[in-house]
Amino acid sequence: MSGVGTTGGALPAGAAGTSAGGVAELVSQARLASLGMLVAGLAHEINTPIGALHSNHDVLKRALNKLQEILADEVVEPHELDEVRRIVRAVDGILQVNDMAVERMAGLVRSLRNFGRIDGADVDFTDLHEGIDGTLAIIAHQLRHVTVVREYGSIPLVECQPQQVNQVFMNLLLNAAQAVEEGGSITIRTRADDSHVWVAVADNGRGIAPEHIDRLFEPGFTTKDSRVGMGLGLLISRQIIDGHDGRIDIESAPGAGSVFTVRLPLRYRAGTAGRTPDPEAT
Amino acid sequence: MNTVMIVDDEPMVGTALRSFLELETSYRVLTYTAPQVALDSLDSESVDVIVADFMMPGMDGITFLRNARQLKPMATRILLTGYADKQNAIRAINEAGLYYYLEKPWDNEHLKMVIRNGMERSALFTELDARVSALEAANLELHGFRRRLIEAFL
Numbered sequence: 001m002s003g004v005g006t007t008g009g010a011l012p013a014g015a016a017g018t019s020a021g022g023v024a025e026l027v028s029q030a031r032l033a034s035l036g037m038l039v040a041g042l043a044h045e046i047n048t049p050i051g052a053l054h055s056n057h058d059v060l061k062r063a064l065n066k067l068q069e070i071l072a073d074e075v076v077e078p079h080e081l082d083e084v085r086r087i088v089r090a091v092d093g094i095l096q097v098n099d100m101a102v103e104r105m106a107g108l109v110r111s112l113r114n115f116g117r118i119d120g121a122d123v124d125f126t127d128l129h130e131g132i133d134g135t136l137a138i139i140a141h142q143l144r145h146v147t148v149v150r151e152y153g154s155i156p157l158v159e160c161q162p163q164q165v166n167q168v169f170m171n172l173l174l175n176a177a178q179a180v181e182e183g184g185s186i187t188i189r190t191r192a193d194d195s196h197v198w199v200a201v202a203d204n205g206r207g208i209a210p211e212h213i214d215r216l217f218e219p220g221f222t223t224k225d226s227r228v229g230m231g232l233g234l235l236i237s238r239q240i241i242d243g244h245d246g247r248i249d250i251e252s253a254p255g256a257g258s259v260f261t262v263r264l265p266l267r268y269r270a271g272t273a274g275r276t277p278d279p280e281a282t
Numbered sequence: 283m284n285t286v287m288i289v290d291d292e293p294m295v296g297t298a299l300r301s302f303l304e305l306e307t308s309y310r311v312l313t314y315t316a317p318q319v320a321l322d323s324l325d326s327e328s329v330d331v332i333v334a335d336f337m338m339p340g341m342d343g344i345t346f347l348r349n350a351r352q353l354k355p356m357a358t359r360i361l362l363t364g365y366a367d368k369q370n371a372i373r374a375i376n377e378a379g380l381y382y383y384l385e386k387p388w389d390n391e392h393l394k395m396v397i398r399n400g401m402e403r404s405a406l407f408t409e410l411d412a413r414v415s416a417l418e419a420a421n422l423e424l425h426g427f428r429r430r431l432i433e434a435f436l
Contacts, residue, residue: 047364047387048364048386090301090302093297141337
């Protein structure tokens, strides 16, 4: 397997022949595109419970009308009892679905709040597992063709910018989902030591050619269909992780899948562009 | 008894449709969340109309309906999808012999009408098939009679 480690440093703007200002513009566009994807995903996720509730509302009205017709003459004939039982069965089914639908939507809102941390501080002690789970819920529609395995270790709360870090998880998980075929799997592993935490996203997809690995963080570099993305997900992810004084390591080989490992310090210290390369960089 | 099969990996969709159809119609309603299990059941179940979701784990709705067509060619096939795109609609029509393409969220009255029309279509096909079979059998019998007649006189 080929591997590469990325450390903090200036953006590889020159590698793609793009100016630093151009890169910033691209990154800004990519963030908007990413937000658009997120909204589209949520719209789809919420469509199922909304569709069920929409149907159930109509069925309840129909059920009530039928009951009113039966009760109109204030006498329930024996043959009408079967109809009443049928209505009760339908209403019972409806209530079960409503429970599921309401819980699904409440869960989505919880995930979204957790993903965006709209109620929290910029830098906070964060449960990364919660962030990963919330991200998985939000992009569930893009993961239907794969099995997601969570191999969570015991990790402490990590002081970080949760909204930003969740964005990285989303990028890595979407990349993995797009790399695997129907029936493939994505495994998320976490572990920690006294000073750092590691989150690895492994897939058993098509893998990355060695000549492409070094170019993964170039702005606009993508091997995907042009409709999939702008080729900036990893660049943004690296920017975010650099900003946390962390790093992203990649191991991959064609046909053997890929592993993207994020390493973050447990305590937040803003990374600086152009800093001394990490001695553990490979 | 007229039977509708509903295949959607979201249990809430199957249950909502079942509740509606059982309240409003006399159809027998079968619901499945796994397309492969639904396909396996087609060996033993008599089904007139099949309503399938598009995006399901393991097998997409178009592949499912294509396979269902092999097992139950007379059954009317309907796709009920949250992924409304023209390419998939064309693929479904060409590959699965789709009768109707419905989007989520669905309208109950419209869905009921589509299923009722699907039932009639399925019944007509079944009747046509039976009549063609009867015609073929009669034709075969006539051929045999003609052969015996010729043999008797030659």
